Amino acid sequence: MSNQKLFNVAVVGATGAVGEQIIGLLEKRNFPINQLKLLSSARSAGTTIKFRDQDITVEEATPESFKGVDIALFSAGGDVSKALAPHAVEHGAVCIDNTNAFRMDPNTPLVVPEVNISKVEEHNGIIANPNCSTIQMVAALKPLYDKYGISKVLVSTYQAVSGAGSRAIDELLRQTKEALEGNPVNPDILPVGSLPVKHQIAFNAIPQIDKFQENGYTLEEMKMIRETKKIMGDESIDVTATCVRIPVVHGHSESVYVELKSDYELEDVKKLLSEAPGVTVVDDMDNQQYPLATEAAGKPDVFVGRIRRDLGNTKGLNLWIVSDNLMKGAAWNAVQIAEYIAAK
Amino acid sequence: MSNQKLFNVAVVGATGAVGEQIIGLLEKRNFPINQLKLLSSARSAGTTIKFRDQDITVEEATPESFKGVDIALFSAGGDVSKALAPHAVEHGAVCIDNTNAFRMDPNTPLVVPEVNISKVEEHNGIIANPNCSTIQMVAALKPLYDKYGISKVLVSTYQAVSGAGSRAIDELLRQTKEALEGNPVNPDILPVGSLPVKHQIAFNAIPQIDKFQENGYTLEEMKMIRETKKIMGDESIDVTATCVRIPVVHGHSESVYVELKSDYELEDVKKLLSEAPGVTVVDDMDNQQYPLATEAAGKPDVFVGRIRRDLGNTKGLNLWIVSDNLMKGAAWNAVQIAEYIAAK
Incomplete structure (x- = not known):
């Protein structure tokens, strides 16, 4: 009992x-x-x-x-x-x-x-x-923030259609079939269900997720910018985002540039990330191993790879962050x- | 005569x-x-x-x-x-x-x-x-360089499979069909034909184009970095690239952050780009118009859109640059x- x-x-x-x-x-x-x-x-x-x-x-x-x-x-x-x-x-x-x-x-x-x-x-x-694309990014950035501080984050996303709901998944699969058969592709939902203009997602990359704001950013981009500051509890972090929908079913990928507040050793960063809770490092160039959306799908982890120094800024670091947007996201x-x- | x-x-x-x-x-x-x-x-x-x-x-x-x-x-x-x-x-x-x-x-x-x-x-x-992904980027950056100077360029690419040859196109279409039919997907060529490890490109994003170099960057990324400096004739530009293959047949898209050497007016930048040779601006948020790979395919232009200020750096500018990699590229x-x- x-x-x-x-x-x-x-x-x-x-x-x-x-x-x-x-x-x-x-x-x-x-x-x-x-x-x-x-x-x-x-x-x-x-x-x-x-x-x-x-x-x-x-x-x-x-x-x-x-x-x-x-x-x-x-x-x-x-x-x-x-x-x-x-x-x-x-x-x-x-x-x-x-x-x-x-x-x-x-x-x-x-x-x-x-x-x-x-x-x-x-x-x-x-x-x-938080928003799915924010969650996976801040989970990977947190250990870096704690050790080095972060002054700037620049992220470009490669987002799966499942983030727009199951009807968007159906649309990707339907359009892909239409395109493969050489038939006209009929966009119906994406990029934004409630807006009038639709674009093809099959074999395409759409740089719009959610509605445009006055400042030229989409709501998805502003979510990443504002939520990152709130979650990290630091309004001084300068965050810029470009959010893009690509023909992937599950799993958001992110190309992230981080400017730390101090210099760092690359090995220390890799060690920090590999010990971080919820984060799994996949970063083996010799064996061409890096995070992939298809392999992250269905798993709870945030996968990080392509960990490398910026070549012009000793405080700059580049990461490739992938996670299942419906799971950890x-x-x-x-x-x-x-x-x-x-x-x- | x-x-x-x-x-x-x-x-x-x-x-x-x-x-x-x-x-x-x-x-x-x-x-x-x-x-x-x-x-x-x-x-x-x-x-x-x-x-x-x-x-x-x-x-x-x-x-x-x-x-x-x-x-x-x-x-x-x-x-x-x-x-x-x-x-x-x-x-x-x-x-x-x-x-x-x-x-x-x-x-x-x-x-x-x-x-x-x-x-x-x-x-x-x-x-x-030059390399396809470099050409379209420098064509759009040149007018900005001439007017403001450029200190830093950060680019994340969304590259079409046609850049890897017609066998890679066949592979994307074959794998997509296999995946749609619920069959196992058999990677055969991508990411790099001459390397042993293959990854699925259908419904995926592969952050590797060409071989890895000692510094953790791929050859494609180093091409963008070195060629940009050579073409612009300015070794002082700090360029960082993350090159990613996505399930698109024709047309490379690029999310580009540029740090200019001086402050700027957004309207001046839009005017400069719209007057630049070979460049077509597609940037109308109200009507959800921005460059798309499917619409750039077969055309000679370099398309630029999503032109917007960085929110943290008055010299920072974000662009979305798309062109047919086999044409202008x-x-x-x-x-x-x-x-x-x-x-x-």
Whole structure:
């Protein structure tokens, strides 16, 4: 007989790509669950999902769904989080929100466990999970920040379509088939579902993820810029991002230039990264080994390779950072936070 | 009756992807040709290629092939250029070499017509065509260099498989089909045909183009670094590159950060670029217009967009530069040089 506390857990967006991964991780990690509530929009309600050999029926998420819930994991879009998370908090739940709704709210901690897990303590009911492309980058940068300080980060991303949801995956596969058969390719969703202009993603690279802001950056780029500063707790880091969608299903890759605040030895950097929690170094030039999206898919690690000195700046360092955007970039980061809360 | 001088022209590597484009451009541009000699390896000799309604039989390239040739365009690999270009020069031909064989030779001009066409005058029989990823970048940087000076360039590339030859195109299409059908994907050529380890390119991003050098950079990255300095005629520019192969057939995209030597007005930069020879600005956020590989394919222009200020450095500028790697990145740049020689 165990006297481990068991929790009532709700997953909002249970039928989405991230929701599925969260449910899988809760089972795999043997999360201390009393009751699991699976919630979705009215459209997807009624579906059943297997969890620990039980069929759980997905229910429509309403303000009353959160009665008795201890921990609620949200990944159903920013509007759903904005509408329902406050009700969940009222009912006494701690919300881990995987959307953009509360990330930059000064009263909401923005947490990557390897970087700033203690911020969870400061929550007012909601803890925000950062953007996928930010999470993997800061997980790799944190040990460098602690030892050397960081003055500048320049990142260009190579992002998978799964970050835009399962309909974007379907679109990539459909367009690719159309192109291979020599047929016209019909863009329907990407780059941004809610905007009028669509571009081909099959055999292409689209330098737009989310809407353009006044300053010429996309929202995805501004997320990387703002969230990195907030998570690292240092507004002085100069971050620039170019976010690009490429024809990859799962796994974001990032070409990252970092300017440290002091000189460094390359071997020290490699050692630091290889000892960093959640980070796996894949960096063997002789055997042509470096992180690849196809190999990162389905794994929780942040993979780092192509670790090399800048040739013009003794404080400059280049990295290639790859991780599964639905795992560490979303579901796994959220479940890590939930495990920390459960352990408290 | 015209008294325009006509030239005997040889194309070495006539059956390759770049050779085909060169022949097409010579015809389209109505190049002043007396006799066109099409040369290849013994394996491809005997093929016939149509040029101006004539079937020309491809001959095996030998040292004696260049007797009477005025202009020889080489794109059959560095070893062929090293072996045969000196013979062509002996026979009095001017060679325009599209390989890496002579690019960094101090006696060989490395020419992008929009940047340093006058260097052609200094040739000793051979003029080198730069690497595809370098050409499109320097064409866009030159007007900025002239007005503001450039202290640093950081580039991450999104390169098409056609840069690795037509067998790499076949491999991408074959692997993509295998992956779509749920079959195992069999990597055979990429990332580097002559190296033992192969990686999947379908639905992936491979951060290796060409062999690794002692300093941790690939040869492709070092080409971009060294060639940029040579073409701009300024060794003080600090260039860093990360070169990545992605599942695109034609057209290299580049995320480029430039640190100018002085502050600038964004509107001035846009105006400069839109007036620059060979450069077309596609930069309309309201209508989601920016350069795309699929739209650059088959065109001679260098397309520039996503033109925006760095948010932390008033001298920093970000650009997205796209061009067809077989056109401006190879064939068109070579034919431009040939046209300059012919006009002299």
